[in-house]
Amino acid sequence: MGCHDVAVSVPTSARLLALLSLLQQRREWSGPELADRLEVGPRTIRRDVDKLRGLGYPIEAAPGVAGGYRLGAGADLPPLLLDDAEAVAVAVGLRTAASGSIGGIEETSVRALAKLEQLLPDRLRRRVQALGDTTSAFQIDGPRIDADLLATLASACRDHERLRFGYGAKDGTQSSRETEPHAVVHSGWRWYLVAWDLDREDWRTFRVDRIAGRPVAGGRARAREIPGGDPAAFVQRSIRQGDEVTPVPGRIRVRARAEAVAARVPASRATVAPDGDDGDDACIVTTTGGWSRPFLVWMALLDLELEVLGPPELAAEARTIATRLGAAI
Amino acid sequence: MGCHDVAVSVPTSARLLALLSLLQQRREWSGPELADRLEVGPRTIRRDVDKLRGLGYPIEAAPGVAGGYRLGAGADLPPLLLDDAEAVAVAVGLRTAASGSIGGIEETSVRALAKLEQLLPDRLRRRVQALGDTTSAFQIDGPRIDADLLATLASACRDHERLRFGYGAKDGTQSSRETEPHAVVHSGWRWYLVAWDLDREDWRTFRVDRIAGRPVAGGRARAREIPGGDPAAFVQRSIRQGDEVTPVPGRIRVRARAEAVAARVPASRATVAPDGDDGDDACIVTTTGGWSRPFLVWMALLDLELEVLGPPELAAEARTIATRLGAAI
DNA sequence: TCGACTGCGGTCAGCTCCTGACCGCATGGG
DNA sequence: CCCATGCGGTCAGGAGCTGACCGCAGTCGA
Structure with a gap:
């Protein structure tokens, strides 16, 4: 041991x-x-x-x-001495936490994961990979993301290493980018990489789910200051002004008290507010990012009376699933 | 830092x-x-x-x-030196891993969690708790379990400490048990505690979800040998012979190739087999434990043609959800 | 009540080891 | 080419560590 x-x-x-x-x-x-x-x-x-x-x-x-x-428990956490199995469990746990199933600690998880993956012996890394693969099907919400990729990006940011990777822009064109990564940011339902683009000689934000293949490390990055200092704010600005399609939030009315519903809906994914007219026994649930099919399903799981307020696509989706299930009997 | x-x-x-x-x-x-x-x-x-x-x-x-x-990465994992935020991320990740959202590493996660929680400074423990609380609504499948409780039980097993706790038997009667815990076992969808019951002077398995309140530690446990040596086997025996109602697995037929479906269903929760008659474009999915509403929802999320084979309750559930969603439009 | 076992801390002599200083060497990038 | 870096040798002084011994004070079980 x-x-x-x-x-x-x-x-x-x-x-x-x-x-x-x-x-x-x-x-x-x-x-x-x-x-x-x-x-x-x-x-x-x-x-x-x-x-x-x-x-x-x-x-x-x-x-x-x-x-x-x-x-005992002290003021600081002592160095953790983990055996193999425990290390694997920690890595796997961090991967799921990073994939956003928790809310609020995604970025820290990625940082910790980057640290751990760098120290993880190969044999353990393989085990983590294997477990992660059988698990990936669990990714329920948002775009599918790759914890390994995130860890790689985070390492590069921390270590000031250049990265080259393929990137598919929103119009479908593929390009190869030579970058100096500076921060990995989680917007609540999407991951972004803030980096200096060496070819374009300017700051860019890249959607992590559009990075293709494994990034290739190459050389030291120069120390640079992100405009405004705050990477998160930078991402906010660039996707707001930008060509990003702002996702349409889904809204569903539920016949139950707001508190009761809030307790059963992850706060990071949706907000619950009492219904204006009928605040005592109805509330409105609004997704944080865009609506998604899984969101709909979560709501259906509540086993409460629902009413889809919008957008129309969400209603259409509800009809589809209802039909599927209806036909399954 | x-x-x-x-x-x-x-x-x-x-x-x-x-x-x-x-x-x-x-x-x-x-x-x-x-x-x-x-x-x-x-x-x-x-x-x-x-x-x-x-x-x-x-x-x-x-x-x-x-x-x-x-x-670099060596033969052994060096002592991990985590800062506060990272430690919290690790703890939260382990809690979700322990709650079974991963499959295959639940017991190890609990062990690691027990180790970590013992060393975690109070201020961090509170943060973990807070994050865990907002998250608990995410527990999608199986009985709701409490990662803290599991960690407490695992500690007691490791440290040979006696525990006293309230226990609700299946007939609803509450009793107080004085035990010497020996192992925490995960059956695939339920948690069990294997312990020597001091009052009954015999080995017992307790369902963790029936333990009420916080267990109270008290004194050293004597070293004892579990009959058969293997806690998991012991649990198997005792719930097989036992008065446990064996949960009814759910079975659903899906119009798609088995491999395609298997890739999207967590292996720990369900098995996928080609349909005997029509193996090429249909398969049958069977849950590992009992069927559950979330299982149904997973299947609906596949967006493939389904057919509920049994049990009847599952079909009824499908109808309910279909109706709910249908009425929501 | 007593005794056994535990942890605590002081002291001492011997010896290991650690440190900073100096040196010249090999390596890789600008 | 020159520079900054890592490598390793050597030396002398001093800091630190170890095991041995001692008596003390808690706590548990007999």
Whole structure:
């Protein structure tokens, strides 16, 4: 389990790390037990515990026959020592979190994922990939996105690395872009890459779902300042002024109190407001981004009386699904 | 960002940890840069890098003016040094992974979550909680489960701690159980706790979704051997012989090739097989656990011609949803 | 109540190791 | 070509670590 037994080379540092690892694996350890494991005297263990405490890790200790050491929750998170399976679980969890099934932490998840993927041994990366593949069918909403791609982009931003990738513009034309990535931004239902386009010599925002194939890294990026300083604001501006079609939100009226409905609708995807006329037992649900078929289905799952207010396409979609299900019996 | 500057107390160990942290934060660092950050001479940095290499961390270095150090992927995962936001993202990701939206790694996720939650500073735990709450509405399938509760149970198993909790049996009677938890098992769509029941003096399996309130920890558990050794097998036996109602799987016929459908249905939730009569352009999808309303909805989302084969309740459900959507227009 | 086991911390001698300083070398980019 | 970088050797002083011993104070079980 990654214990190495390198105690030969850097005795005390290696031992401190090993000690931390042991303390994370099990909650309670007695001094002699630890001394035995680490092949040092009990006195040294006591001193090591003191050192870890000095480093900020809160190690509690209890005297008595049932006593021992335990690592508690402190002011800072200690270095996490994960075994293989746990690391895979973390990576997979971050991928789903990044794909937006959570709301509010997508960008952080991508950052953490980028960090993790860089350190992940190959054998584990393959396992993550395999699990991710069987899972991708779960992507329920919004454009399908690729967590690996996001992690790659985020790494490039963090490490100031140039990227070259194929990009399909909205009119369908493919082009190859040489860029210096600066930020990955999540708009609530779409991912964007803010980068300096070396050929066009200007800032551009790229829709991540339109990037084709694997980006190729190449060379260092120069330090540049995004106009306005805030990547998110930059994306906002460029898609507002831009040629982006603003997605049409879907609106559905539900016969139930707003609070009851809000509790069952993910806040990141839709907002719930009491119906003006009949606020006590009806409310209106509006999607955050554009409407989508899955949104409709979520609403149907509520098992409450619905009324599609718009747009007409949403109503048409409702009819289609209703017909499908009706015909299935 | 958790830098501490405790370089006073345990110089080299603290510095090694800090160095590892820096190398995880950014991909590329030059020697003088690191020396400056850690307030030591460049020579010491070189030596520290060597030490880390000796500990098994693959640090690559490039000479030349564009050179520097970078931490690569090695045989083992180095201790992960996460900042606050990243730690929260990891915790949230693990919670969703544990709630079964992934398939195949639920139990590992719970283990990792237990480890993480024990180390998580309070302020971060609160943030995780908050995010988890707004998210819980997303639980789409199976009984609603509480990731916190699972983590608590997993901790107790790992640490051999007794737990007392309220339990609602299937006939509705509430009782208080004093247990020594031994394993948390995921059956594919339900969670079970395998524990020694101190009052009944025998092994029991508890359905986690029937545990009421927060379990209370109390005292050490004695080491005991689960009959048969394998907790999963034990759960299998006890729910098979047991009074558990085996859930009725749902079966739906889809007019499309099996491979095409399989790619869009999470393997952990349902199996896809070619239709005997008409294998080339029809297949039958069978749920792993019992059928559920969300399962039906997944199928409707495929936008393919469906036929509900059974059970009758599933057909009735389809009719209900179809009616709801039909009436919504 | 007692004893056994635990953790705590002080002290000491010996020895490991760590550090900063200096050196020359190899490498890669501008 | 020149520069900045990483590499590794050596040296001397000093800091740090280790194991051994001691007595103390909690806590649990008998």
